[in-house]
């Protein structure tokens with residue numbers, strides 16, 4: 001049953017908060033999309049939006065001000081009053097650190113990337129990130145009081161407790177309470193997820209996964225991970241570690257993996273595993289990204305190694321398709337630049353190994369957000385997790401400038 005605008009005051013308030021929360025997650029959007037997202041009727045949404053516009057909480061929005069990967073022009077676009085809330089994203093990579101700041105209409109106000117030394121530890125990472133957040137807030141002239149929170153991503157398992165698990169990519173972070181340390185440092189609420197989960201959220205919000213009911217983002221890089229988004233929400237599982245597809249065991253007599261199991265997908269198909277294989281056969285040391293670049297440049301051995309990796313990944317993806325029947329699989333991470341050299345064998349393996357109906361339902365495509373997926377996903381995480389920007393009375397906004 002759906003409440004109408006004439007419902008009880010508590011129902012009206014609940015619907016109003018659902019509309020605000022939907023706008024926070026959708027950014028520049030249409031009344032029709034808000035109705036779809038909330039399950040409220042279009043007339044209820046129109047009534048609530050009109051009231052929010054009168055309060056200055058919702059403003060008309062030029063569609064050209066849209067966030068990356070924007071797609072089509074929505075009819076009569078609306079958004080939350082942009083400056084009333086800010087979301088901060090932090091992406092810790094193996095050799096980089098990135099920080100971005102966005103407003104409630106999903107407009108990116110600041111974005112800064114910094115190179116980091118190999119194997120930097122948690123203390124160094126958090127110090128640098130806190131400094132970059134302060135710089136970004138200063139550069140944007142932003143009010144700290146308006147910050148809804150900070151989303152952070154890192155390449156390693158992150159448990160729901162906020163503790164970082166053992167990571168081969170950032171070994172100096174294992175066992176740290178990274179979110180708590182950052183929160184103490186900045187005096188802001190902080191949410192932490194693994195990088196593949198954030199890539200999934202970003203592609204679902206702004207990239208190749210928009211509008212899907214069930215999608216999986218595959219991060220194919222030094223390691224292999226996945227993020228699962230169902231009905232617009234990140235699926236974390238019981239402890240937050242859902243999506244560890246890289247540790248699907250393909251051969252129980254295979255090499256011992258860093259996770260302790262044998263013959264995991266990662267030991268065959270990660271960029272690190274392929275680089276190890278080719279370094280031995282070519283007699284020269286190759287880094288994980290060298291193989292992909294050489295494949296792009298036409299090297300036959302590197303192309304063959306990536307095609308084999310695509311087939312191995314396809315075997316694990318076929319099982320995933322049988323289990324959750326996704327509408328779209330989105331391939332990101334540094335190996336994605338190999339394009340169809342990797343994707344064609346992957347698609348073929350899924351076609352052969354998944355049950356026909358699951359294979360027919362799924363579309364396997366490249367991500368649209370590239371190396372920025374994790375950083376943008378950290379911002380999306382805040383917009384999802386922070387709760388509606390206005391849960392109390394309307395803010396004192398200057399409606400004269402609310403049409404910017």
Ligand SMILES: [Zn+2]
Nearest residue numbers: 247257259264
């Ligand atoms: Zn493993």
